[in-house]
Amino acid sequence: MTLLRHTPKDITERSALTINPAKTCQPIGAMYAALGVRGCLPHSHGSQGCCAYHRSTLTRHYKDPISAGTSSFTEGASVFGGQANLLQAIQNIFTIYEPDVIAVHTTCLSETIGDDLNQIADKAQQEGKVPEGKYVIHASTPSYVGSHVTGFSNMCTGIAKGFGRKDTPKTGKINILPGWVEPSDMEEIKRLTSMMDLKYILFPDTSGVVNAPLLGEYHMFPDAGAKIEDLKEIGGSKGTVALGETASGPTARYMDTEFKVPCTVLPLPIGLRATDRFIDTLRKVGGRNVPAVIDNERGLVVDFMSDMHQYFHGKKVALWGDPDQLVSLVEFLRDLDMLPVHIVTGTPGKTFEKRIAAIMEETKMPVPYKLKVGGDMFLMHQWIKNEPVDLLIGNTYGKYIARDENIPFVRHGFPILDRQGHQYFPTVGYKGALRLMEMILNVFLDKADRESPEAKLELVY
Amino acid sequence: MKPAIFEQRSKQIVQKREGDEFSIACNRDSLAGAVSQRACVFCGSRVVLYPIADALHLVHGPIGCAAYTWDIRGALSSGPELHRLSFSTDLREKDVIFGGEKKLEAALLELIAQHKPNAAFVYSTCIVGIIGDDVGAICKKVSAATGIPVIPVQSEGFKGNKRAGYEAACRAMMQLVGTGDTSGISPLSINILGDFNLAGEIWIIKEYYERMGIEVVATITGDGRVGDLARCHGAALNVVQCSGATMDLAKMMQEKFGVPVIRASYFGIEDMSKALYDVARHFQDKDPGIMARTAALVKEELSVLLPRLAELRKDLEGKKAAVYVGGAFKAFSLVKCFRHLGMKVVVVGSQTGTEEDYKELAAITDEGTIIVDDSNPLELARFVKDLDVDIFVGGVKERPIAYKLGVGFCDHNHERKEALEGFVGMINFAEEVHRTVMSPVWRFTPRRRGSLQPVTALDAAACASTVSPEPAKEAAS
Numbered sequence: 036m037t038l039l040r041h042t043p044k045d046i047t048e049r050s051a052l053t054i055n056p057a058k059t060c061q062p063i064g065a066m067y068a069a070l071g072v073r074g075c076l077p078h079s080h081g082s083q084g085c086c087a088y089h090r091s092t093l094t095r096h097y098k099d100p101i102s103a104g105t106s107s108f109t110e111g112a113s114v115f116g117g118q119a120n121l122l123q124a125i126q127n128i129f130t131i132y133e134p135d136v137i138a139v140h141t142t143c144l145s146e147t148i149g150d151d152l153n154q155i156a157d158k159a160q161q162e163g164k165v166p167e168g169k170y171v172i173h174a175s176t177p178s179y180v181g182s183h184v185t186g187f188s189n190m191c192t193g194i195a196k197g198f199g200r201k202d203t204p205k206t207g208k209i210n211i212l213p214g215w216v217e218p219s220d221m222e223e224i225k226r227l228t229s230m231m232d233l234k235y236i237l238f239p240d241t242s243g244v245v246n247a248p249l250l251g252e253y254h255m256f257p258d259a260g261a262k263i264e265d266l267k268e269i270g271g272s273k274g275t276v277a278l279g280e281t282a283s284g285p286t287a288r289y290m291d292t293e294f295k296v297p298c299t300v301l302p303l304p305i306g307l308r309a310t311d312r313f314i315d316t317l318r319k320v321g322g323r324n325v326p327a328v329i330d331n332e333r334g335l336v337v338d339f340m341s342d343m344h345q346y347f348h349g350k351k352v353a354l355w356g357d358p359d360q361l362v363s364l365v366e367f368l369r370d371l372d373m374l375p376v377h378i379v380t381g382t383p384g385k386t387f388e389k390r391i392a393a394i395m396e397e398t399k400m401p402v403p404y405k406l407k408v409g410g411d412m413f414l415m416h417q418w419i420k421n422e423p424v425d426l427l428i429g430n431t432y433g434k435y436i437a438r439d440e441n442i443p444f445v446r447h448g449f450p451i452l453d454r455q456g457h458q459y460f461p462t463v464g465y466k467g468a469l470r471l472m473e474m475i476l477n478v479f480l481d482k483a484d485r486e487s488p489e490a491k492l493e494l495v496y
Numbered sequence: 497m498k499p500a501i502f503e504q505r506s507k508q509i510v511q512k513r514e515g516d517e518f519s520i521a522c523n524r525d526s527l528a529g530a531v532s533q534r535a536c537v538f539c540g541s542r543v544v545l546y547p548i549a550d551a552l553h554l555v556h557g558p559i560g561c562a563a564y565t566w567d568i569r570g571a572l573s574s575g576p577e578l579h580r581l582s583f584s585t586d587l588r589e590k591d592v593i594f595g596g597e598k599k600l601e602a603a604l605l606e607l608i609a610q611h612k613p614n615a616a617f618v619y620s621t622c623i624v625g626i627i628g629d630d631v632g633a634i635c636k637k638v639s640a641a642t643g644i645p646v647i648p649v650q651s652e653g654f655k656g657n658k659r660a661g662y663e664a665a666c667r668a669m670m671q672l673v674g675t676g677d678t679s680g681i682s683p684l685s686i687n688i689l690g691d692f693n694l695a696g697e698i699w700i701i702k703e704y705y706e707r708m709g710i711e712v713v714a715t716i717t718g719d720g721r722v723g724d725l726a727r728c729h730g731a732a733l734n735v736v737q738c739s740g741a742t743m744d745l746a747k748m749m750q751e752k753f754g755v756p757v758i759r760a761s762y763f764g765i766e767d768m769s770k771a772l773y774d775v776a777r778h779f780q781d782k783d784p785g786i787m788a789r790t791a792a793l794v795k796e797e798l799s800v801l802l803p804r805l806a807e808l809r810k811d812l813e814g815k816k817a818a819v820y821v822g823g824a825f826k827a828f829s830l831v832k833c834f835r836h837l838g839m840k841v842v843v844v845g846s847q848t849g850t851e852e853d854y855k856e857l858a859a860i861t862d863e864g865t866i867i868v869d870d871s872n873p874l875e876l877a878r879f880v881k882d883l884d885v886d887i888f889v890g891g892v893k894e895r896p897i898a899y900k901l902g903v904g905f906c907d908h909n910h911e912r913k914e915a916l917e918g919f920v921g922m923i924n925f926a927e928e929v930h931r932t933v934m935s936p937v938w939r940f941t942p943r944r945r946g947s948l949q950p951v952t953a954l955d956a957a958a959c960a961s962t963v964s965p966e967p968a969k970e971a972a973s
Contacts, residue, residue, distance in 0.1 A: 041577070050602055051598075051603040052583060052584065052586065052599075052607065056559050058559060059564065062560070081654075082536045082653035083532060083535055085536070085653070088565075104529045127528060132874065144654060147623055177589070250900075251901065252900065
């Protein structure tokens with residue numbers, strides 16, 4: 036493929052640029068998080084293009100309508116500040132689209148010119164632009180800091196700030212921060228928590244919002260997402276279970292400090308042991324026994340692992356994506372006796388490298404591995420050219436490498452623009468572990484069936 | 497029911513009435529807060545320049561602008577594919593504070609050394625306009641050091657809408673035009689402007705022109721090359737498709753080099769034929785045989801097209817379409833295309849049309865057709881429902897809205913997978929429309945259940961045992 040002739044095997048140090056990014060910018064994460072509040076219209080305080088790009092990307096990923104407003108910055112707004120645009124936007128949005136909440140996030144433009152969302156939101160309130168019983172929440176999401184995951188996290192904190200209150204009467208519920216996962220994953224996390232017989236408030240909750248059923252109507256605000264009346268009670272919960280350090284950790288700690296709701300931050304429950312930890316934490320925080328049904332689901336995962344362990348053994352894997360996903364995936368791959376040898380995340384952060392190192396050490400990784408924080412897909416391709424792998428796991432942008440190098444490819448993460456399934460089937464929990472193993476195994480065995488010599492074509496695996 | 501429009505937008509929505517003076521408000525800035533389907537200046541520049549395949553396209557800004565425009569458009573190249581990679585200076589907080597000029601220079605030097613492009617385009621994004629990097633100066637410096645044209649594209653997102661981005665792209669291309677050698681170019685020669693070679697469309701059109709005996713000097717920008725742009729002022733005529741994207745370049749070339757301009761559309765039977773005949777007419781003094789050759793070409797193509805169209809039309813007769821596209825010029829062609837399928841366009845709009853465009857649209861549409869500028873999802877959904885359309889033609893953000901309402905969809909934008917231009921494109925279009933309008937899936941959606949064939953005894957028996965009474969009520973409504 037001529038496209039890929041542009042990736043040379045020789046790796047030279049690049050000082051000033053990113054080629055084929057393994058991340059994107061904060062605002063899209065804020066938009067996704069805001070969609071997980073019922074009746075909420077995300078609002079991009081910046082130029083029109085930002086909003087259009089985020090909506091298009093989310094639409095391509097979910098195949099569902101994604102609505103969001105924009106302050107539609109002009110040259111004037113960029114000189115005199117975007118306050119007038121945002122005030123006008125707030126008024127227009129409440130008048131015509133009638134959301135319950137507007138969740139405003141900034142962009143590189145509005146951050147740099149110094150717009151203060153706190154002050155603008157207050158002014159909107161004072162000027163009566165926010166109708167009774169409606170809300171404007173906000174988060175600062177400069178595109179030149181962190182990555183899309185940072186933006187998601189910042190909006191989660193924006194939601195907690197916007198609705199949570201100190202001294203809320205105790206409810207006995209548990210807050211669950213699912214992290215940046217698919218709507219199907221959020222559904223699965225809710226199912227497991229319900230099976231543990233716990234009352235919970237999960238936010239954000241995009242299940243049913245970005246994977247809505249076709250019922251013949253277009254609703255700008257589907258009847259799904261975290262409810263405002265629940266969000267107002269997060270300060271009264273007896274604990275927070277936060278999934279994913281990068282996406283959920285900061286919000287959990289904010290609620291701990293502000294509302295005195297103690298938190299446990301866990302890796303995303305992807306894979307066997309990470310799900311074990313999640314269930315065990317629910318057990319402890321909620322004071323419940325684990326029901327037999329959940330034990331059985333776990334048993335199926337171990338059953339699959341044992342049935343097929345010889346096919347997983349020793350396979351080299353290259354994976355890229357967001358830190359929270361990668362930490363759990365790497366552990367699961369090691370538990371499957373696989374070798375994650377190339378790991379790239381575009382998201383900057385200090386702890387990621389250490390956490391991967393700890394997993395590698397604990398699981399006695401028998402071969403060296405490469406890891407790059409703030410890396411890109413160009414580097415990943417170069418690594419693979421130098422040390423080939425048996426499997427790729429990551430978002431759609433791996434398809435060029437998969438095609439060029441003929442490597443089996445399991446799509447996981449954001450965005451997935453060319454396959455279906457992530458909206459409907461989880462990869463978290465025990466069910467999710469089964470699905471991951473099925474996907475991984477199938478791409479290996481399909482390749483073997485396609486490419487093995489006729490005489491060696493095996494009927495039974 | 498509350499009308500799904502802003503009061504301020506009411507002048508941007510007009511219903512055609514025979515005898516009424518047509519007037520519409522358009523080319524306005526979008527209302528703050530509107531869930532507009534529009535994009536920004538950068539987006540406009542990026543889509544126009546993107547298909548130039550042997551150029552380096554470096555996005556100077558935070559990562560998002562590059563990430564969202566990485567290989568999103570199927571603009572095919574017959575050779576190099578450097579345009580399909582995503583290059584970004586990935587500006588961070590310290591760059592925003594101290595400026596990104598050093599980073600930009602280093603990135604350009606590294607990339608040019610690595611990929612040896614024939615030119616480089618450097619896109620300014622919002623933030624670059626604010627922090628005040630002197631992109632022009634860096635480009636000049638790097639150009640001097642590397643010996644290739646390094647061209648700044650002034651595409652700061654907030655400086656207008658997509659149209660302003662087209663203009664910026666044209667100004668950037670104009671820096672290349674006129675720098676190449678024009679010797680050996682045929683007197684019967686054209687440039688194809690305003691086509692991006694989605695699904696290989698420009699190759700179809702180019703082949704028609706070549707069959708007519710015309711040399712195509714540059715394809716702008718689909719399957720574009722820096723060298724072709726440099727010498728394209730040597731062509732005898734610029735044929736410009738699409739109302740917005742490259743018209744400015746043609747105007748600049750007319751002014752500076754005296755290259756005449758004609759407009760064309762390659763969608764549908766009339767417009768495709770007209771495009772070829774217009775070009776033939778332009779050259780008939782130089783080549784008297786050209787009209788006859790063109791007529792033969794059109795006849796040959798139609799002999800394949802018309803029988804197939806007649807077949808498809810049988811099923812589509814009387815169905816209704818809604819059209820919402822980027823540029824109005826495409827809308828003109830679509831209105832005519834649907835007539836050939838026996839279908840009626842009941843609502844038509846664009847993101848970037850001018851008053852002139854809309855007047856022309858009003859002239860060719862039927863009585864009662866709704867004409868709309870810069871619409872939003874609620875409005876669009878309302879039109880689809882109230883007018884009971886069978887197919888929506890639009891882009892990526894409109895597709896799932898149509899589907900949620902239980903209506904067929906055709907992507908006539910970046911994400912089309914099949915060539916829709918040319919005579920063969922008309923067949924593809926008709927087949928795509930047929931495939932989606934006639935899909936069995938709509939039988940399972942509430943909107944169409946009412947108009948279903950009566951259930952058979954077998955269906956009824958199956959339903960009785962499995963389905964609760966609610967869906968039946970819905971069907972009746």
